[in-house]
Amino acid sequence: MKKIAIVGAGSMAEAFISGILENGLIARNNIWVTNHSNETRLAGLKERYGIRSTYDLKILFEDADIVMLAMKPKDADSAIDRIREHLTEQMLVVSVLAGVSMNTIETLARKSLSIARAMPNTSAAVGKSATAIAVNSRITNHQLETTKQLFGTVGLARFVEEGQLDAVTGLSGSGPAYIYYLIEAMENSAAEIGLEKEMAKELIVQTLIGAAEMVRNSSKSSEQLRLDVTSPGGTTEAGIRVLEKHGVQQAFISCIQAATAQSKKMGNTLEAQLKVGTST
Ligand SMILES: NC(=O)C1=CN([C@@H]2O[C@H](COP(=O)(O)OP(=O)(O)OC[C@H]3O[C@@H](n4cnc5c(N)ncnc54)[C@H](O)[C@@H]3O)[C@@H](O)[C@H]2O)C=CC1
Numbered sequence: 589m590k591k592i593a594i595v596g597a598g599s600m601a602e603a604f605i606s607g608i609l610e611n612g613l614i615a616r617n618n619i620w621v622t623n624h625s626n627e628t629r630l631a632g633l634k635e636r637y638g639i640r641s642t643y644d645l646k647i648l649f650e651d652a653d654i655v656m657l658a659m660k661p662k663d664a665d666s667a668i669d670r671i672r673e674h675l676t677e678q679m680l681v682v683s684v685l686a687g688v689s690m691n692t693i694e695t696l697a698r699k700s701l702s703i704a705r706a707m708p709n710t711s712a713a714v715g716k717s718a719t720a721i722a723v724n725s726r727i728t729n730h731q732l733e734t735t736k737q738l739f740g741t742v743g744l745a746r747f748v749e750e751g752q753l754d755a756v757t758g759l760s761g762s763g764p765a766y767i768y769y770l771i772e773a774m775e776n777s778a779a780e781i782g783l784e785k786e787m788a789k790e791l792i793v794q795t796l797i798g799a800a801e802m803v804r805n806s807s808k809s810s811e812q813l814r815l816d817v818t819s820p821g822g823t824t825e826a827g828i829r830v831l832e833k834h835g836v837q838q839a840f841i842s843c844i845q846a847a848t849a850q851s852k853k854m855g856n857t858l859e860a861q862l863k864v865g866t867s868t
Pocket residue numbers: 595596597598599600601622623624625626658659660661663666667668670684685686707708709710761762
């Protein structure tokens with residue numbers, strides 16, 4: 589029977605709690621969570637999921653096999669400093685902190701740790717996260733298996749080199765927000781062209797699911813799939829011409845590059861503060 593101690597009780601923590609319970613990976617009474625100071629939030633999680641919470645770190649970490657770091661990167665320094673005496677080399681430390689390297693986590697903890705650093709996304713809440721994971725050399729085969737299972741409960745999980753995680757953060761970690769941004773635009777335009785809100789939402793959602801399934805299942809490239817929709821002199825051509833005029837594809841490329849750069853910057857800022865040099 590495994591015990592997980594989750595440090596940070598925000599949206600990512602909740603997504604994991606819900607995923608773990610859905611799949612029965614860890615029993616309810618072995619899922620423990622804490623946060624900075626918001627007792628109402630902890631009470632809400634207890635109420636919704638029947639899990640446990642505490643501010644007593646001794647109780648939180650006692651016999652814990654897995655520790656999940658799920659606070660904001662800016663709080664990592666103070667949060668890890670507070671818990672570090674409870675962290676052991678035997679525990680699997682799972683971090684979802686954007687930009688924070690495994691080396692930085694060990695520096696903050698002032699000890700060697702078995703770490704799995706992951707970049708999931710909020711679709712974990714519905715079991716559809718796209719997660720990339722890097723592990724350090726101290727991870728045992730058993731802990732690697734546990735990591736696979738843990739992230740498998742909330743969606744697709746792929747292992748990568750740690751150096752790729754900033755790019756993953758820019759692409760799929762932040763990715764749901766880009767898609768929501770597009771949906772907002774489609775919803776706003778639906779109102780302008782005279783479609784009823786609820787029905788328009790259904791049509792938009794089904795269009796996205798359908799297009800995603802086509803990309804997943806078809807042997808054709810996404811460009812070819814787009815061309816298949818675009819009849820010469822037709823409606824799609826008229827619409828896409830406007831997107832091209834506004835440089836929308838280049839805007840998305842720049843957006844993902846900016847998010848990737850921000851992930852690197854967040855990590856480098858923390859490393860510089862710790863005087864452990866700069867990351868690549
Ligand atoms: N929200 C997202 O889409 C994604 C977030 N992440 C990462 O997940 C982490 C959490 O993000 P969210 O859940 O969105 O944040 P959030 O702001 O919703 O939750 C952060 C939690 O950390 C707690 N916290 C702050 N200081 C603490 C301390 N000293 N000790 C214990 N708990 C403390 C807060 O009380 C809060 O419960 C971040 O590091 C973020 O980079 C990763 C992938 C996607």
